[in-house]
Amino acid sequence: MRAIGVFLVFIIVLGCAERSPKRLAPTLGQVRLHTEQRNYKAGVPISLNFLETGFDTPLRLLLTNTFGSALIHGVRSGEMVTYAFPKNFYRTSGRCEWQLLYLGREMAKGVVQIEPSVPEKPHLETYFGPRSVIAGETDFSMLVVVPTDAYDNPLPNGTQTRIRAQFQDNIEENKVPTKDFIAWKNIYSKTKTGRILVGASCMETDSKELTTIIHPTLSEDFEIRAERNHNFADGNQIVRFFTDQLRDRYGNIVADGTLVDFMVVDSKGALLRTIGTTVNGMANANMLHPSKKEQWQITAYVTGAAKSNTISLSFAPAIAHLPIVLSEGGREVRVGPILSFMEQRVPDGIEIKMAVNTSEGELMMERQTTSKNGMGIFLLEKAYFNTGTYRVTITAAGHTETISIQLDENE
């Protein structure tokens, strides 16, 4: 009989040691955890049963998981007290610590481990970015897959996911296990432009389709050409510059809207600039003919990336000479009719300049007008120009004529 008693005590002690409820104040009453299960699946209701004897006020169970704590009351039936976990505690995976408190004293404590419920159809969150890459083999987008169970618990490390990427005729599939909540894969760019479609699946759940666009990389050097109606410097017609099709080093046509800068260097070294943007890899830009004899060197640039060959254009003078007619008294100077390369009157708008110097060579006045109907007219008003001799210089279309004018009193 005594042996049985000792044995029973031994069993109880052993039982307590295994279940590790720590008794801090055994004199207050007796507590023993009756529930043996330690590991649970998320979503399955959990309740802990304790054998409680000798307490005058009810105990509380303090639960603590990652997200916070709660104090719960038990339901007594005889010596057994049942503490049911609230929904948000048995649905959250991870460690859940419990402490049984009697008036603020810890009477027992322990931990239950809640595993994510691994369903056949987990939830799958996918994060994909950046959503555009540059052609070549170095740039990449990254697909991150986060599988969770129905209660939003991340699935354990080592959960297999499949990540698929499609480009043209090729579909790649990779098996990636999760680690630190996530499975991820870098989706590298290709040498051809286009779209890469990606998707992932985990068990029986498939993600939505995600896209990254492969944009062409930087343009290679290119060729330009020019077109014009005639080669006369009439200041009226337009020269058009064209590029050939701009491509990157993998032969992809550069992105529409690529800016092409056409730089013109004229015979004095001055820079003229005009811009075009590409459509289907080709850009064009316009420039007005010069109004006097010129030699142009033209080069086009895609800033920071590529340049073209240099072409050369020469313009022949369109106007042979400047006829100047003076009125009686010399106060009206009529320039013209200015005739162009076919003896036709020049188009309206040719710039004509007049400079008036005294006979001593002192500059008195400069004026400017444009041709109308092939003519330009200047007046030398009485108010400004007294009677006397002046030297008048007329400049237009690369020609300069100087005449001497005698102004009379009476005109």
Place this chain on the structure above:
Amino acid sequence: MNKTLYRIFLIASFLGMNALLISGISAMLSYLNTGADRTSMLHLELATEEVYLPQLTWGNMDNPGRPMEKQTLGELEKDYLGAWHVRNVAYEKNDRFGIDDYYTDSARIRLYEQIDLNQKNGNWYKGTTLAHHPELDFYSQDGTMVVFTDHDVEQYKEVYENETLLFRKKDTATYQVMLLLEDGFWRIRHLKELERNQTKKEPIKTDKKRFLAQLDSIKGLNYYPQDAPWDTFGKKFDSLRLHNDFARISQMGLNTIRIFIQYEDFGGAQVSPEKIALLQKTMDLAEANGIKVIVTLFDFYGDYDVSNWTLTQRHAESVVLAIKTHPALLAWDIKNEPDLDFNSRKKDRVVSWLDMMLEKVAQWDQKHPVTIGWSNPEVASELAHKVDFVSFHYYRLPEDFATAYSGLRAAVPNKKLVLQEYGLSSYDGIWNAYTGSEADQAEYYKTMQAALREKRIPFLFWGLYDFKNIPTSVVGRLPWRKAYQKYFGVLDKKGRPKQAYEHLTFPASE
């Protein structure tokens, strides 16, 4: 006559009604015209006050995704700590405020469920985290997702049921966290506590023997400059005066002073470098005069609330790290007379704070002993197992000292005891009906010193000088308390020795 009055009343009330109506309409219109400023989209306007500053040290930054940028790390850290802070506040108040700024849609539901449950049950929790040691696991290529493991998060939590504190919980946990960058905020998406490995934490090795041995020979006083009582490091800081005072203290045969560092004066959580420089200067001057210093922290601090723990830690950390290697430093005193706050702040709250702070100071400085300046011998056994030596104050009758001392000795048999404050005012005036005198003070010290010599008790008496002004924050506004406080010195207002002086000078041989 009546008719006129009636008319005046009618017109006045008509005008008044109109004025009210117009002002009401205009207030409504101007309200409708106000709206969110567009810049608010950028979160530029948030003038953040530092409210949560646990120790945070980043570990390994290597990860397979993308190198971490310094800028991003700063933002991440701020938002991550913000997430802990709003969570602490939310569980304390059972209020959802701020949660949506720091947790994603799916994660915040868990917190809301928690809050609703606790509100229903009438529970609330005061909590804080004291140290974080995150290591980066993953940073995505597009810079919008981060996973890291926060190792050994030191947590403290108080569990309340309605108004009563039920339980305190202090532990260390490791979390794995996923954050997503959403409209400019890093928000927590997943949070998971990892398995605990109990063995990881090593106890701190302390070596305090050398300074503990020096305690036995303490002969000292509590020091404030005469023209700046309770304001040693204020505007009137004068290093020449300190130097002269220290030289005088040294001449008296004393070897130790106790000085006070005020929490707010030193800048609270963000300790001002100027104040640290003044403190260092003071320590240098003490060193030059062969005087050791007991530094009392957190003077005039009286909150102790859990939400302030991280802030007070940063304060103490800055001060301790700044002067812990100074040769003049003898010991740290966490707080002067914290037991006086037991009534107004609750004993539990004060003691938990002291307990936490003792541990932290011991972490930062492993050489200098740490104590608490209790206001009387009876309360001084509180936390005696935690302090390196016990300090107590004694302002009662000298005849009762021996009994009080042996009571404390019995309660704390194996720690050194230091009488950290004692003294008597020589005030003799209307407020005490002319009952005090310098002679009484001298008599007091004569008796006390005899008792201290006999039992070989290290002592620091209260007061070098009589003060001209006592700040109201010290003893309140009441003139009889202020007047009494002015005359604790052994040198009078003009710096002449009072009668007690002879009992407080010690030949070098003693």
